[in-house]
Amino acid sequence: MVKLEDFFNVEACDRCGDCFVKCPVIHLSQNEAQREIGRLIDGEESKVVLEHCSTCFACNNICTKGANPYGLILFRWFERYQSKGVPERGVMALPLAPDNFYQVLMQKAPPDEQRALREWNDLSRPELSSAPQMLLAGCNLKMMPYFTFSSLFDDLPVFAAPDLCCGEVYFRMGILDKAESQAHYLEERYRALSPKKVVFFCLAGYNMIQNLWPGYFGVSFDFDKVYLLDHLWQKIERGDIKISHNAKESVTVQDPCHARTLGQHYMDLPRRLLEEMGYSLVEMEHNREMALCCGYGNGAARYSPVDIIAWSIRRLREARQTGAKMLVTYCTVCLLYLSVARKLYPMAPPVYHVLDLLQTAIGEQPAMRHSERANKMIKYMTLGLPRMLSPKRSWVEL
Ligand code: SF4
């Protein structure tokens, strides 16, 4: 049963309004911010935050009282969802719904990636039980399987299953009853799978399993959890990965939202990797825990693809202002949406995943199918226009 007090600490909040004054997206005056937090706490109608929040998590870091204002926003979205449901254009982003964008990108992937996906779904492969660790392919890797076509993944047999969705998108969109049921489902599913150690390609999946589901819903996952970049960094330190190419270019970094909530280590890690490869770093105006979203999260408030594209372009503009030669992220959702936006704003620096640069640094040729995947996403959005404009609303099955 989802309760407000599990998401927001009303006792800790003194209604100072700082969260919405310092929010990198909303920028309310102190008086308006105090009124807005009051309206949200009292359950009164709020147009500003519930219509414009980008789900960036920054306000949880801004709040020094530990009240968790982002949780309050999610809970009010949950109430909105309970009374009105989710429109078709929102359903298109739900990983367990039919014909969602992750699924369509997987179905349209080239044959070598289809083969990889089929292999990952075979959970009876002996290497999964014999290897000391295995790599989970959640939606964010399954829509770009080509990242694993590298020696960087030689010690990481990959596993996947359609029902192993981490549930992050349901959480982010405030569909909290489904988030809760998925957290409990995953607890049982992983208990049956009984892995020893799981390496997470994606920080969102890592954060859900390591922190958010246990914290919000009291579930537990009894295996070691490691984030991929930590795993790779350890291999670099041991000398198992040798960086030979010394890059000279300047780069700027797009931090995904879960890195901000996980803490400094997770934002330092890709920067350390980039510096190890020789790149020089130049930060965007909004960076690290106050970074702007890649745009994807901007769609959560109004389920709006227009909001997504507009904010992705804004993010690209900020990257361009740094003068950096490349925009580097470590999240495939950031990569996808920024690559889509760059089709509309080609003056922006090219967008890469940090793994592209690491592969180059060890002498490999990365597959780099991001532009092709962005084209497929644009086609999906274009063909999906009738669904995007549909007035139909529905509720997610638990
Ligand atoms: S959530 Fe925190 S920052 Fe926001 S009004 Fe309450 S105490 Fe202030």
Ligand code: SF4
């Ligand atoms: S999650 Fe981000 S955009 Fe939303 S209110 Fe908090 S700081 Fe602002």
